[in-house]
Amino acid sequence: MPARNAAMARVNEIRAMVGIPPVVYDATHDNQVQQAALVMAANASLSHTPPKNWWCWTQAAYDGASTSNLHLGMNTDGSLASPAAVVDALAIDMNVESLGHRRWILDPFLTRTSYGFVHGKPKVNVGWPYSYSGVLRVIDNLYANLSGLALDYIAYPVGKFPASLLPNGWYLSFSVLMDKSSPWNNQSVNYSGVSVKVTGPGGSNMPVSSVKYANDGMGIPNHLQWKCPGLKVGTQYTVTIGNVKFKGTSHQFQYTFILQ
Known part of the structure; x- marks a missing residue:
């Protein structure tokens, strides 16, 4: 139980950093996530649809994965x-x-999670004598009531944010929360003409590259990401995201973050 509580606590710490509600622990799915972790560790491989010929396969493991x-x-x-x-x-x-994976952890509609962990010697030869797997349940049909949430977007990073959670040169991300009654009501957010600007001290422009967006169903079904190499710890940056369209109206969002 301590490991499960520690996993949930860290999930909630990260969710709090971006301003979304915490999740609770759901022990009813412990068997699924634990068996899924066993399958991944035993086969030293990952699959959300593990085949039946994998070592230790069970239907519960498949459902957990x-x-x-x-x-x-x-x-x-x-x-x-x-x-x-x-x-x-x-x-x-x-x-x-x-x-x-990030998008699921930052899903504001998520209400509960389960965690499984297995370590040992894999049943297959992969050149490593030991393997371990952690499995975090994130897909559920019990949605949070967000009517009281005073937040219109989920940004990573935002505010005072651990530098360890954003390796230099890796993706920053953003999702709009236009409708708080259902995640799927946010799928029609249109990023096709979006602009992303990151400025540092004195308004200096930071390089922005690899801008991508998606409207699939991982977490909130609208997602924007970009790279901004060269960010420095202890420096405040301002992100301005423009021309985000929803139901024919264009929106702009602006926020700041400091890696520390």
């Missing part, structure tokens, strides 16, 4: 990643171009 963020690590000494380190890795989402 298909509704969760999955993390895998391998090493030579059997050392373990803490629950917070697993959650941080999912939030950073390094080398995952869609940022899908």
Whole structure:
């Protein structure tokens, strides 16, 4: 239970950083996420739809994998990643171009989560003697009531933000929360003509590249991301996002952040 509580606590710390409500722990799905973690660790591989020929496969493992963020690590000494380190890795989402794991963690409509963790020797030869897997359930059909949330967007990073959660050169991200009654009512946000500007001290422009957007169903079904290399710890930056269209109206958003 301490690991599960630690994972949920870290999820809620990150959610609080961006201004969205906390989640509660849901023990009813513990079996699914734990079995999913066993399958990932045993096979030293990740899949949201693990095939039946994988070691330790069960229907519960499949169900857990298909509704969760999955993390895998391998090493030579059997050392373990803490629950917070697993959650941080999912939030950073390094080398995952869609940022899908981050987007699920930052889903303001998410109300509950479950966490499973398994470590040991994999059943397949991958060149590493030890593997471990953390599985965080994030897909659910119980939506939060956000009617009292005074927030129109979810930005990462925003405000005072740990530099460890944004490796230099990796993606910043943003989603609009135009409708707080249902996540799917936010899918029609249009970023096709969007402008993204990041300024530093004195209004100096920072380089912005790799601007991408999506309206699929990972977390809030509208998502914008971009890279801004060269950000410095302790410096305040201003982000201005313009020409975001929703129901025919153009909107602009502006916020600041400091990596620390």
